[in-house]
Amino acid sequence: MSEAPVLEVSGLVKHFPVARGVLRRKLVGVVRAVEDVSFEIKRGETLALVGESGCGKSTTGRLVLRLMNPTSGSIRFKGEEIAGFDRDAMRRMRRHLQIIFQDPYASLNPRMTVGDILSEPLNVHEIGDAASRAARVRELLGVVGLQAEHAARYPHQFSGGQRQRIGIARALAANPDLIVCDEPVSALDVSIQAQIVNLLQNLQQRFGLSYLFIAHDLAVVKHISDRVAVMYLGKLVEVADKRTIYARPLHPYTQALMAAIPKTDPNLRTKRVMLQGDVPNPFNPPTGCRFHTRCPHAQARCSVEEPTLREAASGHRVACHFFETLPPPVIVARSGPPKGKFAERLAAFEAAKQKNAAPIVIARDPSPPKGAAKA
Numbered sequence: 447m448s449e450a451p452v453l454e455v456s457g458l459v460k461h462f463p464v465a466r467g468v469l470r471r472k473l474v475g476v477v478r479a480v481e482d483v484s485f486e487i488k489r490g491e492t493l494a495l496v497g498e499s500g501c502g503k504s505t506t507g508r509l510v511l512r513l514m515n516p517t518s519g520s521i522r523f524k525g526e527e528i529a530g531f532d533r534d535a536m537r538r539m540r541r542h543l544q545i546i547f548q549d550p551y552a553s554l555n556p557r558m559t560v561g562d563i564l565s566e567p568l569n570v571h572e573i574g575d576a577a578s579r580a581a582r583v584r585e586l587l588g589v590v591g592l593q594a595e596h597a598a599r600y601p602h603q604f605s606g607g608q609r610q611r612i613g614i615a616r617a618l619a620a621n622p623d624l625i626v627c628d629e630p631v632s633a634l635d636v637s638i639q640a641q642i643v644n645l646l647q648n649l650q651q652r653f654g655l656s657y658l659f660i661a662h663d664l665a666v667v668k669h670i671s672d673r674v675a676v677m678y679l680g681k682l683v684e685v686a687d688k689r690t691i692y693a694r695p696l697h698p699y700t701q702a703l704m705a706a707i708p709k710t711d712p713n714l715r716t717k718r719v720m721l722q723g724d725v726p727n728p729f730n731p732p733t734g735c736r737f738h739t740r741c742p743h744a745q746a747r748c749s750v751e752e753p754t755l756r757e758a759a760s761g762h763r764v765a766c767h768f769f770e771t772l773p774p775p776v777i778v779a780r781s782g783p784p785k786g787k788f789a790e791r792l793a794a795f796e797a798a799k800q801k802n803a804a805p806i807v808i809a810r811d812p813s814p815p816k817g818a819a820k821a
Contacts, residue, residue, distance in 0.1 A: 450525075451486040452624055452656045453510065458483040458519035460502075460509055464729065477729050479505045481680040483519075484755075487624065490650065492657040494671035494688075496664060496703070498725060502680040503660045504548075507626040510658060511543050512536050524623065541571045541620035548629040550609035554601040560587070560612055561597030567619040586615040590645065607638035614645065618653070627659045631666060643670050664707050668692055673761075676700045679736040680728055682755060686762040696758055696769040698741045735767070743772055 461476040480502045487493045495503045508514045510521060512528060521529040528539060547553035554563060564583045568574060574582065584594045590611040601609055610630060617625050627646065631639040643666060649655060661667050667674060667688075674691045676684040676699065684697040695701045702721050721740045726732050732739050738748035747767055755763040758770075766772070 449488065452489050452524055453487040453658070454520070454522040455486065455506075455510065456484045456520040456522075458506065458509060458521065459517045460505055460514065461517045475729055478680050478731055479728060480509065480516075483677075483680075483682055485675055485682070485685060487656050487658060489623070489656055490654050491672045492650065492659050492670055494659045494661060494667040494674045495677060496661060496667055496674060497677035499662065500725065500728075501677045502728075503662075503677055504628055506677070507545070507628050507658055507660050510624075511540075511545055511626055513545075541567070541573075542623045543626075544617040544620065544622040544624075545626045545628060546610075546613050546617050546630045549633050550606050550613055551601075551633075553613055554609060556601055558600075559597065560592075560599055560601070560604075563601075563612065564597070564616055564619055567616065571620055573620060582619065586619060589618065589649070590615045606634055607641060610634060610638075610642055611645070614642075614649070618649065621653075622655070624656045624658065627657055627661075629661055632661065632663065639666065646670065664703060676703065679726060679731055681736060681765065682763075683737065683765045684763065685755065686759075690759070690762055694774055696762070696764045696772065697737075697766050698743055698772065699737050701772075701774075735765075743768060 458480055459482060460480040461478055463473055464475050464477060465471040466474050483502075483506055485493060495506060497503055505514065509516050512521070512531065516529055519529060520527060523539070523543065528536065531539065558566075561580075561583050564586050565579045568579045568582060573579070583597055587594055587596055592608065592611055592615075596604075601612070604612065613630075630646070631642050634642060646657070647670060650657065657670075659667065659670060671688050673685065673687050675682055676691075676697065678699050684691065684695065684700045691700065692704065695704050699721075720742075722742075723740050726736065726739060732749070733752075734750045735741070735744070735748040735753050738744040741748065745768065751767070753765045753767050755765045758764045
């Protein structure tokens, strides 16, 4: 992993205007989808962007790719400012910036064969001739674990996991440097999720790719990410490397997210952080800290003063006024065998297991069968 960042985002803002009226449209406000977001991604690194649905994760990914125009802010790709690029300049840049969409069923054109889908980026960016493009399609299919003959098939002839592999191959077609993975495994079965995540990691090591991995499944994020950025209502609230943020989250919202992860050890449990209320409306976000309406540790200062991302340690930034004094999440280890309802269910499971494992004995009738010859 090199030190020079592939992507640098600084002060990124995206507001969606809201107008009302039929004959005379009147601007009544804006939806503050993304507000002052800053991060960087190095070559060969995976930055995971996590948070609740509607917090602005996917919007941030589309802003980075310039699929949406930012309201303000800086987007530097390999040292070059692309936030102000016009359409032609951005078209030439797109071969280096690709995306893997969430839904493998909606992201592929049903009227195009797989070969046409994979060769389209090569045609758009005028890469190679017809023979080299056909060879590239066969190579891409092999890279993602498909067969060369699959190029003649249509998307409806594949499963969800295979379709997502085709989407990954399409993102790799033009040899990009950065790929935005917009929840690439959330629509897949758990067993298929593991295969796709392992494939993404292998491709990253093979081609030196950088990922902006957008997700809400923290178990998947823990497996694939190098650093994690937690987003709430359009703003980053905590950024740190994976080990630090999973071992000791400092922001109350991050603590609540981590406490909700199921534990595989039945003798360990984390004291749940119960958040009150619902996520506020981004059309009218709360003043001060946006999380103070749901924070169990909120004080008077939180409702009037907006916190900034501050250094808690090297590479660990937190947007909270009082993170130094907040208690860490409590992990309780049960002593002895499990008790309560879990113990009852475990005992019932073991009894059923022993019953099913017992050999089946078929009683035989001692009398000879009818028609048998007498001795």
